[in-house]
Amino acid sequence: MLRINRENLKSSHQMIWLLIDFAMLGLLIVNLAFIIWDSIYDFVAVQNLLKDYLPAVQSAYHPIHERFIFYDMIFVSIFLSEFVIRWGYSIKAKIYDRWYFYPFIHWYDLLGCIPIGSFRFLRVLRIISIAYRLQQYKIIDFTNTRIYTFFAFYFDAFMEELSDRIVIKVLTGVQHEIQQGSPLFDRIQNDILYPRKAMLADWLSDRVANAAEQGYMPNRGALRAYLEDRVDHALKQNLELSRLKYLPVVGPTIQDTLENAVGDIVANVIHQILEDLASSSNHAFIEDIVNALLPDPSSTEEEDSDQEALISLINEIIDAIKGQVRVKHWRKNLP
Template identity: 60%
Template sequence: MFTINRENLKKSHQTIWFAIDFLMLGLLILNLTLIIFDSVYQFEGIQNFFQQQLPAFYNVYQPIHRNFIFYDLIFVSIFLTEFFLRWAEAVWHRTYQRWYFYPFIHWYDLLGCIPTSGMRFLRVLRVISIVYRLHRYGVIDFTRTRVFQFLAFYYEAFMEELSDRIVLKVLSGMQEEVREGSPLLEKVHQNIIYPRKDILIGWISDRVADMASQGYVPNRGALRQYMEQCISDAIRQNPEISRLKLLPIFGKQVRGTMEEAIGDITAHVLNQVLEDLASSRNHDFINDLVDVFLPDHQEKLMHKGTNDTELPQRQDNEVLINLTIEIIDAIKEQVHHKRWRDQLD
């Protein structure tokens, strides 16, 4: 069961009203219990059971059953008194913009006071409103109760199952549209990706610069040694360069000088390329690279229908379609995972 937070009760400066709330909560629970019991008691078989098994209780409760409307009106009078007191308090503090708004906003309190079988159960809404008001002010915390945790768990499980089925249905429909040649991919390209090409270029440029600086600069010496070793091995295996050793006097020197020169040139070129990629100068290169993968719509229309570009474009579309379908499959697999089952385990 929930506990009463006395500190929040004192800080609220509404101790009297909260005391009335607790009193009304007890009376409502008692009244609803009597209503449910009297509804069951009206069956003749139930009355015969009490008459035979519990005659003392039968003799006490039979007059109450016959005059139940009178006893219910006692509760109704208390509920109406509390209703008008709160209405007067709302008017005094100008809780609402108009004085007559209170009965319309708290309609369930007023209709629940009608002593008919259909309206009596509206008093359950009054119980809920009182408990919610006490919880909102921090006087009680019903979220820690086992009943609330039990109901909340199965409510979340139900909503997860329902939402998962809806999401899977939508994703399956998207896959079918992509397979049938839906203009979705073209719209994504023209309306989402291409207008943000500059942002995409900047992001790729930064990532390439980070990768080059973090991967190459710390390992520059080791990479240079590796390249020189590879070039030296390749030169030794090259028959034309090996013949330079046959030259008289300067053969070995020429061969060694050529080996060093080729190694220095290759290492210098590689170093310059990676340093350019690691700096802000890679922006133009990335821009040209992205233009190849994301051509303008007008350029695509100009080249559309030509034999040289029709086949590659069709292949690119098939690759993009398959990639999109696989991405949706991955999302569906994640949706299939039931979090409420993990909590249950």
């Protein structure tokens, strides 16, 4: 339901102009209703129908119809007077940089005053501008009305359908260009990624260090116990090692010592690797990986098989994006 916020109206510094907006809004609605009714009455069939069933209405309105331009000019004179007053106020208040900007910005107000059928309906734009201004000042809230929610829902649905089709069309075109041998990959590697190789190495180094520190350090005791348990289980499954226990006197001792030593070595190696990754010393290692992934374009050329694999990967990624774009989110809001 449409309601007028009187508190915002009273507190507004534009109260006089907003009251004029309300008055002009009412006059515009009456004027447009008058224009529509006169256009309908202009049909001979409608005049004959009224003459047969409502002769009093027909006889009372027919003189008004014959002098329609005169009555419409009364409304036009009011609209032009209000237009000139607002223009003068905009010049005095220096709302625009130049005094002659106002009629160009509010062209629909001026053209709507021309008493010709095709121009008269431009007065609808004036209704929309006044309603938008009232909405901006929070005097009227159209967003709570059923008409607004109805049209907003279907407008969003239309825009989503249109944008989805455009995006899918564009992505399909990109896939076609990729399959035809587009230089996109060379541009990405040589012009975008390679000049930023040092930045990528720094970023990956920080990300790996944070992941190792947050994921490993709090759980290193549990991970060490798990590794030792798995190594011990694997060694017990080894046939050659299990034969050591048959050695007289020292066999079981050698077997236990070897199992403990191997488990400790594996756990220490994993521990040292993860500690290195969690520290700043991992930068050289990450930089070597980045250098291998992004070789110097002047000295190394990609193999055809690598190029085809990259094309296949990019196409699969684009297909996944297209599948997500095809999801109709507006259908979830259907009643």
